[in-house]
Amino acid sequence: MPNSRTDHLQDRVSVITGASSGIGAASARALAACGARVVLAARNADKLNDLVTSIRDAGGTATARVTDVTRPDDVEGLVEFAAQEFGPVDHLVNNAGLMLFSKWSDRAVDDWDKMIDTNIRGYLYAINAILPGMIARRSGHILNMSSVAGIRVGQASGVYSATKFFIRAITDSLRQEVGTSHGIQISTISPGVIDTGWADKVTNDEGKQIAQHLNQGAISPERIADAVVYALNQPADVTVNDIVIHPTHQQW
Template sequence: MKLAEKVVLITGGANGIGRATALRFAREGARVVVSDVDAEGLATVCQEVEQAGGQAISAVGSVTDRSQVQDIVDTALNTFGRLDILINNAGTMPISPILSGRVDEWDRMIDVNIKGVLYAINAVYPGMAERKDGHIVNISSVAARLTYQSAGVYGGTKHAVRAISDTLRKEAIRFGVRVTDIQPGSVDTELPDSIAHEKIRSAVKDNMYAEESPILKPEDIANGIMYAISQPAYVDVSELLIRPVIQEN
């Protein structure tokens, strides 16, 4: 599938996987809409895309607010007239033992990782279904398949994304809309910085950045997303699990 003139919306697009994906898609000729709460980061990404010869606009907003998500989608539609691909990338990971009772952090993960995904789907799916064309990519995690100590709530949100993705895939078949759940393992992003529990944050970073344990780059996940998107229209890459060679679980 040639991406020239295709319009792609990427949530959580200011850094990490979102940024890498924006640059990757722009190089293929797609018109990119990046959204995030980080206005400065979005401006930098758009500048990088334009310097590389691509086209990008930013839409500042939080995926936790349904009206803001609709505004983001409306910005894409008003600017480019259509929206072909949604990449639900925004996420947060303030993991901690359940006994620590960090309920505010649990609420935040549920709002961003589950509700944010649903709000974006709700805003774009009807238009795709009407056109009988489109692709929704949800970024979950290897934690959508496994469970890890101190990551019960985070893993729960990612299990939910996997379930939502597969159910949507089954419902979207009749409309010709494809759905892909991307499940990254350890990736060098800012995500561990969202862990407020100091002991857990230190342990996660020590494990991820151990010299003998090279982890993935955001560009590796962007390439995986591109693989799923670029298949012929009759091919649906329903799930794609991407881990570093060294990662056992």
């Protein structure tokens, strides 16, 4: 039964991209524990299936669809799948992302392209797929996961930071346009250093050293999941626009 803490999450349909690990997986568990029906999207089928099983074993409601957010047809299919399984989508947690550090002198074009495809195009494709239904119903919630790197540029994070500045810009534009005119709640969360295994994915040698040093003070993805629950668990006339979460000892 819903209660005062979760009454705006009970039976809501929540689509989460990048849900197979890290912040996405933690958010899926937290939302399901509050009564939301979660639809998990990522590229790793085994991890998705394991997460669905663990959520169901804990009494939650979950399903999953293998999705590559860099392909617009895949994301359209995800939204259609969610509607077929549980009904119209109430929440989009735009979370799939890549954080790859390198210096400009490294000319890491492949890494730049991967981040642009996932962090920018992936977010746009998900918004494009989800928005028509929300506008038609004049309700829904889009939560874009940004980063403190979208507030301040750090060492070797130029392109990554640029993608996160982009996310902050589109989030505010969405809030001003579809939020005010169509009643759609628009939020952004900007985490600091979170222990999601991201540092191990950096392939550039110098970038990896910088990433591993930053990650020493990281906090757990569950701390961000708490913020996701807070932002989404609001009545229709309230929007939590922007949450910034740092490890206590992170300077920037």
